[in-house]
Amino acid sequence: MNFTDLLTPVLFGQILLDGLSVSSIYILIALGFTLLFGIMRVVNFAHGEFAMLGGFALYCLWGQFKLPFIVAVPLAGLVVAAGSLVLEQTVFRFFYQKMFQSMIGLLGLSTVMMYSAMILWGEQERQIPPAFTDTLEFGASLFGENLLLPVDRLVMFGISLTTLAAFYLLIMHTRIGLAMRAAAEDVEVAEAMGIRTRVVYRQAFAVAIFMTAIAGALYGQIYFLSFQMGDQPLLKAFIVVILGGMGSIPGAALGGLILGMGEVFLSTLFGPSVSNFVSFGGVIAILICRPWGLLGKPE
Amino acid sequence: MKPRSPPVLLLAGGLAGVLFLVLWPLAWRSDFILYIATLVLQFSIGACSLQLIIRTGHISLSHAAFAGIGGYASVLLVKSAGWPWHFALIGAILAPAAFAALIGPVLLRLSGKYFVLVTFLFGELMRFVATDWQGLTGGSNGIFEIPKPYPAMRDPLNYYWLSLGFSVVCVGLCVRIMRSEIGRAMDAMRESEKLTECAGVPAFRIKVLIFVIACGLAGVQGSLNAHMNNVITPGNFGPLESLNLVVMNVIGGMTNMGGALLGTVFLVALPELLRGYVEWQRVIYGVILIVVMAFLPGGLVELWGRLRGLVTGEAVRGTAVVTDET
Numbered sequence: 215m216n217f218t219d220l221l222t223p224v225l226f227g228q229i230l231l232d233g234l235s236v237s238s239i240y241i242l243i244a245l246g247f248t249l250l251f252g253i254m255r256v257v258n259f260a261h262g263e264f265a266m267l268g269g270f271a272l273y274c275l276w277g278q279f280k281l282p283f284i285v286a287v288p289l290a291g292l293v294v295a296a297g298s299l300v301l302e303q304t305v306f307r308f309f310y311q312k313m314f315q316s317m318i319g320l321l322g323l324s325t326v327m328m329y330s331a332m333i334l335w336g337e338q339e340r341q342i343p344p345a346f347t348d349t350l351e352f353g354a355s356l357f358g359e360n361l362l363l364p365v366d367r368l369v370m371f372g373i374s375l376t377t378l379a380a381f382y383l384l385i386m387h388t389r390i391g392l393a394m395r396a397a398a399e400d401v402e403v404a405e406a407m408g409i410r411t412r413v414v415y416r417q418a419f420a421v422a423i424f425m426t427a428i429a430g431a432l433y434g435q436i437y438f439l440s441f442q443m444g445d446q447p448l449l450k451a452f453i454v455v456i457l458g459g460m461g462s463i464p465g466a467a468l469g470g471l472i473l474g475m476g477e478v479f480l481s482t483l484f485g486p487s488v489s490n491f492v493s494f495g496g497v498i499a500i501l502i503c504r505p506w507g508l509l510g511k512p513e
Numbered sequence: 514m515k516p517r518s519p520p521v522l523l524l525a526g527g528l529a530g531v532l533f534l535v536l537w538p539l540a541w542r543s544d545f546i547l548y549i550a551t552l553v554l555q556f557s558i559g560a561c562s563l564q565l566i567i568r569t570g571h572i573s574l575s576h577a578a579f580a581g582i583g584g585y586a587s588v589l590l591v592k593s594a595g596w597p598w599h600f601a602l603i604g605a606i607l608a609p610a611a612f613a614a615l616i617g618p619v620l621l622r623l624s625g626k627y628f629v630l631v632t633f634l635f636g637e638l639m640r641f642v643a644t645d646w647q648g649l650t651g652g653s654n655g656i657f658e659i660p661k662p663y664p665a666m667r668d669p670l671n672y673y674w675l676s677l678g679f680s681v682v683c684v685g686l687c688v689r690i691m692r693s694e695i696g697r698a699m700d701a702m703r704e705s706e707k708l709t710e711c712a713g714v715p716a717f718r719i720k721v722l723i724f725v726i727a728c729g730l731a732g733v734q735g736s737l738n739a740h741m742n743n744v745i746t747p748g749n750f751g752p753l754e755s756l757n758l759v760v761m762n763v764i765g766g767m768t769n770m771g772g773a774l775l776g777t778v779f780l781v782a783l784p785e786l787l788r789g790y791v792e793w794q795r796v797i798y799g800v801i802l803i804v805v806m807a808f809l810p811g812g813l814v815e816l817w818g819r820l821r822g823l824v825t826g827e828a829v830r831g832t833a834v835v836t837d838e839t
Binding site: 257305308309313314315316317318319320321322323324325326327328329330332333449452453456487490491494495497498501502505 | 624631634760802
């Protein structure tokens with residue numbers, strides 16, 4: 215097969231658009247993961263389950279209560295983040311700054327959440343109804359053929375981009391963000407400067423879970439919703455964060471972009487199993503040669 | 514370093530235990546209990562061999578994947594190539610060991626947390642391979658109608674004795690390694706790798722050697738398990754199964770073969786006895802994991818030490834190998 219024939223400009227543009235919307239979701243999931251690791255030194259193996267909770271929250275708020283979609287998504291994130299503060303108090307608190315214990319303990323939390331969800335909501339897969347069914351067509355003058363852009367994807371992209379921008383503002387331009395960055399740099403010095411790290415931890419946790427839940431809600435709408443859906447977001451977060459460097463925020467953005475684009479390109483051209491193998495193989499190679507990732511710093 | 518119990522006592526205790534395990538089914542036979550006991554024996558091979566790796570200071574989340582490689586190798590050699598089982602078993606040991614020898618020198622250079630991450634991903638990758646390579650592995654349905662090793666093994670009692678034999682040999686080998694000079698070097702390496710190397714111990718070579726041996730032993734578990742269940746699927750491969758093996762060691766306090774056996778009994782028997790309530794059993798399992806990791810990182814062994822400390826008034830230091838420095 216000749217790939218230059220296959221890869222027409224239209225297909226290229228189409229892949230670029232799809233890749234961007236997938237990347238933005240990956241970046242959201244990975245940012246939460248990297249935030250928890252960078253500040254609290256916790257490896258959140260239960261990350262996918264928070265994404266699942268976001269999916270179920272959206273299912274309730276948009277699918278059943280019929281709130282407007284634009285309101286329902288952030289509200290789902292808020293509900294999950296607020297509810298998760300209970301878990302922060304009862305579970306996460308004990309694992310802060312204990313990386314190894316956190317890995318195994320939070321794998322335990324992951325099974326607890328997964329099977330509690332199964333007991334609560336049952337085994338069947340659900341579908342979150344699509345918010346918009348229209349498709350935009352444009353770009354005929356540029357490519358000779360129309361690019362197809364589902365409005366659905368556009369709205370999702372908008373939501374995740376807005377969340378990312380809000381996160382950037384919070385981290386870089388508020389006192390809360392400054393305190394978080396200080397705690398990530400050096401906990402003891404931050405405490406000596408009068409930063410109450412317990413409060414910072416709680417805020418960072420809520421922010422991380424908020425982003426994850428929103429990403430999970432969108433993910434659940436694109437694919438499906440079930441108690442087991444957390445596996446995939448966790449793996450994506452893992453790959454992205456290792457690619458970019460554990461604990462590095464720009465790294466999560468870069469890693470998400472690479473993974474999202476790479477996945478869409480490879481699976482369109484060669485099929486999904488090739489794309490899976492390449493992403494896994496790539497990440498294992500990175501871990502071996504440069505374990506601190508593309509933008510992280512070596513210890 | 515704690516004093517080791519004299520070999521004579523250990524040997525006598527071990528012999529008495531094995532004798533009891535051989536004879537009890539003759540006195541009282543229940544097929545359900547026999548099935549659970551067989552499973553425990555098989556998993557004890559995985560748990561104890563994993564402990565060898567843990568005691569070099571690395572926690573592997575792909576041990577079940579190596580057991581799976583052994584299982585598939587054994588099944589394919591028997592079903593497709595028509596080998597008798599005892600030859601296939603050699604393949605089931607050599608295949609994961611060869612694979613471990615290939616990737617071990619690369620993976621074992623990574624420090625603690627990165628090793629955990631990379632083995633986690635590796636376990637997932639293995640599961641992908643087993644699911645996608647349909648021509649060889651039968652895809653996600655796996656391979657079924659696997660024959661028993663020998664016709665006589667259709668009797669669960671005989672299969673129990675077979676598993677017991679292999680378990681005694683493999684666990685005995687693990688205990689022997691830990692009590693040898695290499696075992697002492699491993700314990701020293703975990704405390705301080707640089708210092709041990711300065712004393713002339715080839716730390717890295719020992720790590721690789723132990724990794725290869727442990728993965729080979731895991732293959733025995735894979736083969737025994739596959740031929741007992743008559744079926745092997747990629748589900749037996751994943752990181753969650755590997756985590757189960759880690760948890761058996763966690764419960765037993767990580768640095769104690771007896772603890773690992775205790776953990777195996779606990780983690781294999783409990784789910785089987787709670788069969789009717791799969792979800793609840795998983796929830797309880799997770800809660801136990803959280804509580805142990807949060808409050809008792811040294812496992813049940815540490816709990817015992819603390820209780821004794823309360824009585825005798827001695828302060829007991831935790832024995833966790835999983836610290837944040839590694």
